[in-house]
Amino acid sequence: MHDDAGGPAAGGRPAGPGAASGFQHDALLYDDVAEVTAAAVPWLLEGLAAGDAAVVAAGPGTTGPLREALGDDPRVVVVERHALYRSRTPTAITAFRRFAAEHAAPGRRVRVVGEVDFGATDADRREWQAYEAVVNAAFARLPLWGLCVFSTALPEPLLRAARQTHPGLVTAGARAANPDAVDPAAFLRALPVPDEPLESTAPLLADDEVTDLSGLRHAVRERLATVPGPPDVLEDFLMAVDEMVTNAMRHGGPPAGLRLWAAPGRLVCTIRDSGSGLDDPFAGYGPAHGEDLARGGMGLWLARQLCDHVAIRHDGSGTSVRLTTVWA
Structure with a gap:
């Protein structure tokens, strides 16, 4: 399966530690929040004194001590953590791009203390591990400097991912190149896709050789009409399915197929060709042609915004995109 959305809107490769411009992406693994305060406060104050902007998007246990140590400095923008990190990953990427555009003075950066909420499910955790790798490319040319903080109480797979996705490492107030960092594309290709139990059950709709896109769209809409869910959520899901089936038929090898499942509070659809x-692990985290949306390349980008989880898988017989949406 192919999509014109070949990579993040920013493109490029991550800036290395110590680079004078472009994105810098550091990790701090902490046992106690006092370690975050000791490292982040001087770093933020140094930036403010030099004309950088400052953003804090962390959990309350981290934000509170930072604000106290900074004296509630009005130049520090505090963002509700869940507004960024419990939304969908493209939303967070768009928000940080906006911070860079709106708050970075010419020749200066926006310094961000960020603390991702990885969520409670395997699918959530995969999304946000992927995010930490994706931003190395998506923000490569942006005037952002991220200090991502991770409690060592997190599960070891998440801590390992933190070490692998950040070119810079902060320890005891010192910043150095991170020897554990790996190429973001390689990290994304190796990140496993969790199983979806619904895929092993009888589908609500199955069409293993789609020939009539309009007819299939009508059939999907009919099945979704039987699902007791929020109308806007169902409509978003239908749009994402339509985008992915269109992609499969236009860009993938025939035959293209679809299987749809529904369970209380959950929709899953797998589209295969x-x-x-599609060998670009960054696909769909930004429109393929940047701000020029008229040129197309929006399929996966839209799907990632419309669904909670988008998983791309390859095997010997082709490629599939699995869309998942959940609601309470």
Whole structure:
């Protein structure tokens, strides 16, 4: 399956530690929040004195001590953590791009203390591990300097991902190149896709050889009409399915197929084609052609915004995109 949305809107590669411009992405693994305060407060104050902007998007246990140590400095923008990190990953990417555009003075950066909420499910955790790798490319040319903080109480797979996705490492107030960092594309390709139990059950709708896109769209809409869910959520899901089926038929090898499942508070749809595959691990985290939306390349980008989870898988017979939406 192919999509014109070939990579993040920013493109490029991550800036290395110590680079004078472009994105810098550091990790701090902490046992006690006092370690965050000791490292982040001087760093933020140094930036403010030099004309950088400052943003804090962390959990309350981290934000409170930071605000107290900074004296509630009005130049520090405090963002509700869940507004960024419990939304969908493209929303967070768009928000940080906006911070860079609106708050960075010419020749200066926006310094961000961020603390991702990885969520409670395997699918959530995969999304936000992927995010930490994606931003190395998505923000490569942006005047952002991120200090991402991670409690060592997090599960070891998340801590390992933190070490692998940040080119810089902060320890005891010192910043150095991170020897554990890996290439973001390699990290994304190796990140496993969790199983979805619904895929092993009888589908609500199955069409393993789609030939009539309009007819399939009508059939999906009919099935979704039987699902007791929020109308706006169901409509968003239908739009995402339509985008992915259109992609499969236009860009993937025939035949293209679809299977749809529903459970209380949950929708899953897997769209498959027999093509050689979409090999860009950054696809769909920004429109393919940047701000020029008229040029297309929006399929996966829209799907990632409309669904909670989008998983791309390859095997010997083709490529599939699994869309998942959940609600309370």
